[in-house]
Amino acid sequence: MKLMNHLYMVAGVSLSHPFDAAAYLIEGETGLYLLDCGTPNGFTQIVENIRSLGFAPEEIRCIYGTHGHYDHVGAAALFRQKYSCCLMIHEEDAWQVESGDPVRTTGELLYGNPFPACNVYGYLKDGEQIKFGNRISMSVIHTPGHTRGSVCFALDCDGYQFLVAGDTIWGGFSEQIGSDAKQWMDSLDKLTAMHFDGFSFGHVGANVIADADRRIMDAKRQFGVYYNPWFKVMKEDFRY
Ligand SMILES: [Fe+2]
Structure with missing residues (x-):
């Protein structure tokens, strides 16, 4: 589904497979790019979603992993096998992807499936700027905590500041x-010191959360929930 000009959501629990985290398609001037790409379970549907939006998956140049x-x-x-695109990810998480580590990738740990090992083409670095043409660009923010190599993508979509938080x-x-x-x-401090017009994160429906700065601040204040998701029923004002 289209989120805004040149930016689409192509994977997620409501779009492809219950295992899939949100994944996004960027329509660049010289090709297509994915921000995350879901699971092998959702692969066929994700490709179908990309085609149904009028895009050719053969045009995918690169996957940027959160x-x-x-x-x-x-x-x-x-x-990578089917469309010859490359994978870019932070160096701290690259080894687990290249080895298919069953615990660190959560493949066996949470999903009971092997993680198909994938060669990493290059490493994402904090502060790196990536341009997809004149209308859409993004900067990489290294935000370790969930994993050591977690990153967020701060997109500038025609002046709209959109955070892909993974x-x-x-x-x-x-x-x-x-x-x-x-x-x-520290990573949440880093994000709340910045301004975003909208954001999205890994396990959310297909939408843009528009009151971004306030909601990211809420997410920081309720950090205890991250240790135990059941805490959320205890808080009357809890919301994603
Ligand atoms: Fe994760």
């Missing part, structure tokens, strides 16, 4: 996947 988890980049190897907002905390509370709080 972090090295099954629900976010588990389908990267399939995209699991840095409302993700789960587990030492088994290398989560770090201090790093995570």
